[in-house]
Amino acid sequence: MFAPGHITGFFAVCKSKNSLKTGSIGAGITVDKGVSVELKEGDGSVFYNCKKVNICSVEKVLEYYKELRYSGCYDIIFSSDFPLGSGLGMSGGCALTLSKKLNDMLNLNESYVKIAHVSEVECGTGLGDVIAQYTKGFVIRKAPGFPINVEKIHINDDYYIIIEIFGEKETKEIITNESWINRINEYGRRCLNELLKNPTLENFISLSYEFAVNTGLINENILSICDDLKFTVGASQSMLGNTLFCISKKETLEDALSILKNPIVCKIYQ
Ligand SMILES: Nc1ncnc2c1ncn2[C@@H]1O[C@H](COP(=O)(O)OP(=O)(O)O)[C@@H](O)[C@H]1O
Numbered sequence: 258m259f260a261p262g263h264i265t266g267f268f269a270v271c272k273s274k275n276s277l278k279t280g281s282i283g284a285g286i287t288v289d290k291g292v293s294v295e296l297k298e299g300d301g302s303v304f305y306n307c308k309k310v311n312i313c314s315v316e317k318v319l320e321y322y323k324e325l326r327y328s329g330c331y332d333i334i335f336s337s338d339f340p341l342g343s344g345l346g347m348s349g350g351c352a353l354t355l356s357k358k359l360n361d362m363l364n365l366n367e368s369y370v371k372i373a374h375v376s377e378v379e380c381g382t383g384l385g386d387v388i389a390q391y392t393k394g395f396v397i398r399k400a401p402g403f404p405i406n407v408e409k410i411h412i413n414d415d416y417y418i419i420i421e422i423f424g425e426k427e428t429k430e431i432i433t434n435e436s437w438i439n440r441i442n443e444y445g446r447r448c449l450n451e452l453l454k455n456p457t458l459e460n461f462i463s464l465s466y467e468f469a470v471n472t473g474l475i476n477e478n479i480l481s482i483c484d485d486l487k488f489t490v491g492a493s494q495s496m497l498g499n500t501l502f503c504i505s506k507k508e509t510l511e512d513a514l515s516i517l518k519n520p521i522v523c524k525i526y527q
């Protein structure tokens with residue numbers, strides 16, 4: 258089971274007492290690099306690219322299935338193209354792949370997407386990633402959580418997504434802070450309304466850049482590289498990470514790559 262990386266361009270936080278109704282609205286794209294999971298007999302340790310880790314959303318998924326009929330006698334082994342904490346939805350991707358894997362392995366008929374979403378939301382590690390990763394592609398999320406209410410916009414194969422990761426950023430620190438939430442929600446809602454009027458990738462990247470600048474979430478380094486990449490379709494910061502993403506057509510790909518130090522080139526996964 259594979260879950261794609263998810264780049265959030267902009268979002269607004271929607272909280273409810275009911276975790277299924279908690280989530281975010283906003284827009285993002287999934288890419289053809291991401292995370293997959295395997296189970297091997299073991300003591301229940303969790304590994305991410307060979308390193309033993311503790312991922313809250315994964316622990317919650319495990320607890321849920323243990324209450325059903327999961328023995329727990331397996332090591333959970335994630336193989337990923339991206340590090341955790343870089344704003345590419347890996348905490349959600351881990352929860353989603355694991356939830357699907359356990360559901361299939363135990364022949365359960367659980368709503369594995371809901372289980373992954375609730376785990377992620379209750380940990381504060383993400384809001385809309387699981388739903389976007391399940392939907393795949395260029396996804397506009399019009400309502401938080403469940404029932405899933407999204408618009409999936411088909412994109413032709415012309416576009417490349419370039420990612421450069423500069424470091425980590427804890428999602429939880431931002432989405433539990435009221436003053437960040439106020440700024441995020443003001444601009445996030447505005448960007449969503451604008452995108453729905455004209456749902457193109459070009460409009461998405463320019464609104465994502467406006468969101469990143471207006472909320473103050475963008476950092477100086479990424480801002481200056483985004484300016485250098487103005488000859489592409491556009492660039493911004495992947496939320497919520499210390500990660501740049503750029504959308505480019507083939508004609509500008511080489512020039513865009515020459516500006517970056519450690520670019521990861523992806524296609525949209527839809
Ligand atoms: N080496 C690590 N770096 C970053 N996060 C880690 C690491 N190991 C475990 N984690 C956990 O993984 C989760 C990352 O969540 P988040 O910041 O939302 O990342 P992402 O942007 O990849 O979804 C957190 O629960 C964090 O505690």
Ligand SMILES: CC(C)(COP(=O)(O)O)[C@@H](O)C(=O)O
Pocket residue numbers: 265267268280281283285343344345346347348349382383384385386428432496497498
């Ligand atoms: C932006 C974020 C709240 C967090 O994303 P990440 O840092 O990748 O966990 C995401 O879940 C969303 O709702 O769009």
